[in-house]
Every structure is written in C-alpha cells, then in structure tokens.
Amino acid sequence: MTTEAVDAGRRGNRRERGAIRRALRGALRSWRGRIGLVMALAVLALAFLGPLVAPHAATDFVALPSSPRGPGYPLGSDGLGQDVLSRVLLGGRKLLLLAVLSTGLALVLGTLIGVTAAYRRGWAETALMRGVDVLLAFPQLVFVLLVVSVLGTPTWLLVLTVAIAQAPQIARVVHAGAQDICERDFVQAVALWGVPPRQVIARHVLPSLSTPLAVEAGLRLGFSIVIISGLNFLGFGVQPGTPSWGVMINENRLGMASNPWGVVAPALVLAILAIGTNLFTDAFARAAFGEDRADDTVIGSGMGATP
Amino acid sequence: MTAQLESPAAPTTGEPERIRAAHPILSLLLNRAGWGVFSVLVVSVIVYASTLVLPGDAAQAILGQQATPERLEVLREQLGLDQSAWAGFVHWFTGIFRGDFGTSLSTRQPVTELLGPKLLNSAALVLVAAVVSTALGVALGALTASRRDGVLDHVLGIVALVASAMPEYIVGVFVVLFLAVDLHAFPAISVLAPGQHIWDEPSKMVLPVLTLTIVVVPYILRMCRGSVIEALDSDYAEVARLKGVGGRRLLYRHALPNALAPTVQVIGLSLIYLAGGIVLVETVFQFPGLGLALVDAITARDVPVIQALVLLLSTCYVVLNILADVAVLLVTPRRRLPR
Numbered sequence: 001m002t003t004e005a006v007d008a009g010r011r012g013n014r015r016e017r018g019a020i021r022r023a024l025r026g027a028l029r030s031w032r033g034r035i036g037l038v039m040a041l042a043v044l045a046l047a048f049l050g051p052l053v054a055p056h057a058a059t060d061f062v063a064l065p066s067s068p069r070g071p072g073y074p075l076g077s078d079g080l081g082q083d084v085l086s087r088v089l090l091g092g093r094k095l096l097l098l099a100v101l102s103t104g105l106a107l108v109l110g111t112l113i114g115v116t117a118a119y120r121r122g123w124a125e126t127a128l129m130r131g132v133d134v135l136l137a138f139p140q141l142v143f144v145l146l147v148v149s150v151l152g153t154p155t156w157l158l159v160l161t162v163a164i165a166q167a168p169q170i171a172r173v174v175h176a177g178a179q180d181i182c183e184r185d186f187v188q189a190v191a192l193w194g195v196p197p198r199q200v201i202a203r204h205v206l207p208s209l210s211t212p213l214a215v216e217a218g219l220r221l222g223f224s225i226v227i228i229s230g231l232n233f234l235g236f237g238v239q240p241g242t243p244s245w246g247v248m249i250n251e252n253r254l255g256m257a258s259n260p261w262g263v264v265a266p267a268l269v270l271a272i273l274a275i276g277t278n279l280f281t282d283a284f285a286r287a288a289f290g291e292d293r294a295d296d297t298v299i300g301s302g303m304g305a306t307p
Numbered sequence: 308m309t310a311q312l313e314s315p316a317a318p319t320t321g322e323p324e325r326i327r328a329a330h331p332i333l334s335l336l337l338n339r340a341g342w343g344v345f346s347v348l349v350v351s352v353i354v355y356a357s358t359l360v361l362p363g364d365a366a367q368a369i370l371g372q373q374a375t376p377e378r379l380e381v382l383r384e385q386l387g388l389d390q391s392a393w394a395g396f397v398h399w400f401t402g403i404f405r406g407d408f409g410t411s412l413s414t415r416q417p418v419t420e421l422l423g424p425k426l427l428n429s430a431a432l433v434l435v436a437a438v439v440s441t442a443l444g445v446a447l448g449a450l451t452a453s454r455r456d457g458v459l460d461h462v463l464g465i466v467a468l469v470a471s472a473m474p475e476y477i478v479g480v481f482v483v484l485f486l487a488v489d490l491h492a493f494p495a496i497s498v499l500a501p502g503q504h505i506w507d508e509p510s511k512m513v514l515p516v517l518t519l520t521i522v523v524v525p526y527i528l529r530m531c532r533g534s535v536i537e538a539l540d541s542d543y544a545e546v547a548r549l550k551g552v553g554g555r556r557l558l559y560r561h562a563l564p565n566a567l568a569p570t571v572q573v574i575g576l577s578l579i580y581l582a583g584g585i586v587l588v589e590t591v592f593q594f595p596g597l598g599l600a601l602v603d604a605i606t607a608r609d610v611p612v613i614q615a616l617v618l619l620l621s622t623c624y625v626v627l628n629i630l631a632d633v634a635v636l637l638v639t640p641r642r643r644l645p646r
Contacts, residue, residue: 130345133346137349141586142617142620145602146354146613146617149608150357226474229474249476249477256488263480270477274477275468278472279468
C-alpha cells in the first residue's frame with residue numbers, strides 16, 4: 001500500500017514537471033506572453049550587448065551639458081555633457097545581474113523557510129512563520145533603506161538585503177502550498193520508510209510546488225528590478241559617475257526641459273523591462289492556474305499582500 | 308436580500324459550540340492585534356539595534372572624524388550609547404510613549420516637531436489618493452464587468468496591466484514630463500514654504516495624487532471586475548434576471564454588494580502599499596512628507612529621524628493590515644460565522 005502511495009507521488013512529480021512545460025507553452029501561445037517575452041528579451045539584449053556597441057565611454061564629454069540630440073550623440077547629452085545613448089547601453093547590466101542574483105537567493109531562502117516550517121510543524125513552524133510576519137511588517141523598500149542607512153551598499157549586501165526583503169512573501173506561498181502536500185499519503189509513506197527529511201522535501205515535496213514557485217520567481221524578479229532601480233533612483237547603491245538607469249532618471253531631471261531624452265530613454269527601457277516581465281509572468285500564471293487564480297496571485301503579490 | 312441567499316441560515320438553537328464561539332471577529336481582531344503589537348515590538352528592537360551595529364563607535368561614525376569630543380559626548384548620551392544596550396533601548400522606547408523620539412542631528416529640532424507636519428502632509432496625500440483610486444477603480448471595474456469583452460473592457464484591461472507593471476517613480480517621471488514640462492499644467496515640484504501645509508496649495512498635490520492613482524487603480528479595477536463578473540454569473544443573479552431584473556439594477560443592487568469583499572480587501576492592500584510607496588513618489592515630487600524625510604535622513608545619517616520614521620511607517624503598515632482584515636470580515640457576513 002505504501003509503495004502504491006509512493007508511486008502515485010512519483011507520477012505526481014512527473015505530472016508537475018509536465019505542468020511547467022505546458023504552462024510555458026500556453027504562455028508562449030498567448031499574445032500577452034509573446035509580447036512580454038519579446039519586450040523582456042529586447043531589454044536583456046540591450047543591457048548585455050549594449051556595452052559592446054556603445055559609441056562612447058560612459059564618462060566621455062561629447063557635447064555641452066543637456067544638449068538635445070545631434071551628430072554623434074543621437075539621444076543628446078546629460079547634465080555633465082556625457083552621451084545619453086552610451087550611458088543607457090552601459091547602465092543596465094549590473095542592475096539585471098543584481099536583480100537575478102537577489103531573486104535567486106530570495107527563492108532559495110523563502111523556499112527553505114516555507115518548506116521547513118510546513119514539514120517540521122510544531123514550534124519550528126511557529127517560530128519561522130512569525131519571523132516571516134515580522135519581516136512583512138516592514139514595507140519592503142523601507143526595510144532595504146534601513147539596512148542601507150546603517151551598513152552602506154557593498155554589492156553583496158545589496159543582493160542579500162533585497163533577497164531578505166523578498167523572501168518572506170515566497171516563504172508564505174511555499175508554506176501554504178507545502179502544508180497540504182506534507183500531509184498527503186505519499187509523503188507520509190516515504191517519511192515512514194526512513195528516508196531522511198532533506199530527501200523527502202527535495203524529491204517529493206518541492207516538485208509539487210514547482211509551478212507556484214515559477215510564478216513567484218517571475219513576480220519577484222519584477223519587484224527586484226523595481227526595488228534595486230528605485231534604490232539607485234534614490235541615490236543609493238551606485239558609485240558616483242557609474243552609469244545606471246535609475247540614477248540617470250534622477251540626475252537628468254534637471255535638464256529635462258532642454259533634453260528630455262536623458263530621462264525618457266532610461267525610463268522607457270526600465271518600463272519596457274518591467275512591463276515585459278509582468279506580462280510574461282501573467283501569461284504563465286494564467287496558463288498554469290487559470291484566469292481567476294492567476295489574477296488573485298498577481299494582484300495579491302503586487303500589493304505586497306500578506307495572505 | 309441577496310445576503311440572505313448567500314449566508315447559510317445558521318441554526319443557533321441546540322448548538323452550544325456555535326454560541327460559545329459567537330465572536331469570531333473579536334477573537335480574530337484580538338489575535339491579529341496581539342501579533343501586530345509583537346511585530347511592532349520586534350521591529351523597534353531591530354530599529355534600535357541597527358544603531359548599535361554601526362561599525363566602530365556609532366557616534367563617531369555618524370558625526371565623522373572632525374567631530375569635537377563634546378559633540379560626540381552629547382550624541383552618545385542622546386543615542387543612549389553611554390548606557391548598556393538594554394538600558395539604552397528602554398530609554399529610547401519609553402521616550403516614544405512620552406512623544407519623545409529624540410532630537411534630529413541635522414536640524415537640531417525635536418524629531419516629533421520635525422515630523423509632525425510631514426506626517427499630516429503624507430496622510431493627506433495617501434488619503435486623497437486612496438479615495439480617488441477607490442472611486443475610479445470600483446466604477447471602472449463595474450463598468451468593464453457589465454460590458455465584458457467589449458472594446459472598453461479590452462482596452463482598459465491592457466492599460467491596467469501596463470500601468471500596474473510600471474515602477475511608481477517612472478510613472479511619476481512620465482507624469483511630470485507630460486503635465487508639468489510639456490503642458491505647464493501643474494507644478495512639477497511640491498516644495499512648500501515653511502509653516503505651510505499641503506492643503507494650502509492643492510495644485511501641488513495634483514501630480515503626486517495622480518501618480519499614486521495610476522499605480523493603484525489597475526489593481527482595484529482588476530479585482531473589482533473579477534468579483535463583479537463572478538457575482539453576475541452566479542445563480543442568484545440568474546434568478547434575478549429570470550424575475551425580470553435587468554441592467555443597472557442587477558449590477559448595483561445584486562452584483563456590486565456581493566463583489567464588495569474582495570474589492571475592500573484590495574483597497575486595504577492599496578492603502579498598505581501606499582504606506583511604503585510614498586517613499587519613491589514623494590522623492591520624485593520633492594513632496595514634503597514622511598517618505599522624502601526618510602530619504603533625506605538616510606542621506607544625512609540622521610539616526611534618530613531614521614529610527615522614528617522606520618518605526619512609524621512599519622506601525623502604519625501593521626495597523627493597516629489588521630484594519631484591512633477587519634474590513635473584509637465586516638463586508639462578508641458569511642465569514643463571520645465560526646467555521
């Protein structure tokens with residue numbers, strides 16, 4: 001009987017892996033998903049291939065400060081007379097790398113917390129999930145700002161802080177999903193066989209959570225981009241002089257009347273990236289969960305919901 | 308009338324268990340409030356501890372190398388660094404209840420005096436933005452739901468999706484670009500003369516409110532549309548339709564009241580979001596509120612102000628979360644029954 005339960009669990013895992021592939025295919029079949037993917041990939045290409053084709057170095061003086069576009073500087077110059085186009089091409093790579101790193105770390109942290117809490121039950125569950133609640137009592141950006149104000153912004157710390165700010169939401173989602181699965185027969189059976197908890201979780205619990213985790217990854221990536229670029233916009237986390245989209249939007253506002261491109265170009269790129277990521281995640285969630293639940297998930301996490 | 312159809316008739320006679328657990332709202336409220344107080348306590352410990360984490364001597368780190376010994380001494384005393392960590396925390400924490408958050412390091416004003424007017428400005432901003440977005444979001448949500456798959460529905464659906472994905476400060480920048488730089492319709496920056504409140508110059512509130520509205524309305528619209536559609540598809544709406552109730556009456560009297568709970572929830576969430584979202588938007592417009600004050604305080608390493616602001620914003624966040632839960636319960640009679 002136990003073997004039957006375990007077999008059922010294995011079949012479930014395989015089905016779940018198929019579910020992600022099906023949801024991806026579904027997302028790519030919808031216009032929403034296609035447009036989103038194209039937008040996100042375009043910005044990705046711009047950020048990573050941009051440095052290869054940038055006509056000027058980031059700090060080259062190309063024209064009078066805040067000049068409108070002219071020969072050799074198609075998007076005009078910024079407040080220090082530097083080429084806006086080159087700075088846009090150079091200013092995204094670090095943001096994207098940091099966003100991906102912190103999202104990855106947040107997923108690992110959140111999953112560990114959520115699944116441990118659900119599997120262990122008892123006081124460990126209470127302690128972990130209450131810790132999560134406390135972190136959720138800070139508005140995300142305020143939490144990141146508090147850490148930045150105290151410890152400054154070395155890159156590793158920025159990644160860690162953004163990850164810690166995002167992990168609680170992921171832990172909530174994983175915990176809610178895992179609670180149910182940990183009680184199923186096949187998990188209980190495997191645990192009774194004497195399989196160590198780490199293996200039970202990795203082989204039998206986590207695979208069933210892969211679809212909600214994938215949705216969460218997309219949503220969190222979007223928020224990481226917003227938080228990190230927002231932090232840059234506020235003037236934190238970037239060395240003076242280094243090109244960065246968030247910083248450019250803030251710096252070039254003074255010259256907005258004479259060269260609006262200094263603000264519009266980085267703002268457009270960031271907007272396209274955010275919209276693209278969101279559209280694709282939305283399409284994926286719709287293909288995986290159906291329209292209603294996808295709407296709830298996306299709206300809930302968008303507002304920093306504490307479900 | 309519809310509510311009667313919705314809520315299962317609760318036979319209260321002969322079921323002592325139900326009577327004993329007669330106040331689920333109260334117990335839930337107490338439970339949430341208890342954990343809320345706990346969260347705020349832990350947050351305040353974290354906030355205070357963060358000054359102790361400052362590398363080396365915190366006072367030196369804040370004031371820099373050129374600080375005179377007298378000033379260092381004053382600051383140490385003010386931050387409670389001359390006492391043990393625990394005594395320092397107790398001193399700081401009990402001070403809060405006396406309305407004493409310490410003295411700002413950069414302006415030498417009491418923190419309470421410094422932040423009071425900013426709190427009012429931020430509250431006015433959030434309140435106006437919440438009212439405008441709620442009205443707009445619910446109206447558009449009901450409208451698109453009643454004309455499902457029409458042109459307006461599709462167009463608004465796409466606009467909402469795009470708007471909700473945009474980072475708020477980018478929305479703000481575009482708003483400034485179109486309405487302030489191009490059209491000169493409204494002031495791009497909301498700086499006030501000292502002693503003025505934001506409501507003395509309402510025109511300076513237009514663009515920040517517009518920005519927050521653009522960010523929040525899509526969520527309310529989507530949630531309201533979804534739940535109105537669900538209500539319109541339900542059996543009781545079908546019954547009403549068969550009775551000959553149609554069009555507006557069906558929408559306003561039957562569908563909307565039942566679609567209220569999820570909508571109230573998302574409105575609560577929007578308020579909660581606004582408690583943190585004001586940081587970036589206020590910076591875009593140099594709006595004299597708590598968010599901008601936080602950014603300025605961090606730039607100036609004004610620790611007492613940072614502590615007060617983080618604690619204040621987090622407390623708002625927790626309280627709003629609890630209020631949102633209660634509001635949802637109040638508009639969902641069904642959920643008031645013990646499970």
